[in-house]
Amino acid sequence: MRREELDELHYITPIDNVVSILSSGILSHQLAAKVHHTSVAMQEVQDIRMNKVVPGGRNLHEYANTYFNARNAMLYLRKDDHAKLCVLLLVLPFWTLLGSSLLTEMQHQLHVLALCLPD
Numbered sequence: 001m002r003r004e005e006l007d008e009l010h011y012i013t014p015i016d017n018v019v020s021i022l023s024s025g026i027l028s029h030q031l032a033a034k035v036h037h038t039s040v041a042m043q044e045v046q047d048i049r050m051n052k053v054v055p056g057g058r059n060l061h062e063y064a065n066t067y068f069n070a071r072n073a074m075l076y077l078r079k080d081d082h083a084k085l086c087v088l089l090l091v092l093p094f095w096t097l098l099g100s101s102l103l104t105e106m107q108h109q110l111h112v113l114a115l116c117l118p119d
Contacts, residue, residue: 001068010070011088012078014038018086026088029061040078040085066090 011026016038027035029046052060067074070087078085 006068007091009066009068009090011064011066011090012040012070012075012085013088014040014081014084015086016084018088021088026064026066026090028064030059040074040081042077 011021013021013026020035020037024035029041029049032039046061049060054060054063070089075085075087
């Protein structure tokens, strides 16, 4: 997929985090560790990601974990928690793409889509 074909991203988060996200933005794993939040992360996955380095030399945990499609393995594995989760739809005109970094500018422009999965 080329950048010009990308018009949205999805972010899976507990509903408890939405107010914080609207005021502070979506944080990387490293930055989120420094603030009070409810985590949806699976520790076994985080253990694998902890030492992963992406092209350009930065650690994977320096990036926020967004998805091209919210209906993915992560959401499926958390389906039993569906009443506590939402998917934030991030429309890319609210984002700036710089080199290999994806920086948010969406604190006050975020479109929120609550996605509930059937029991």
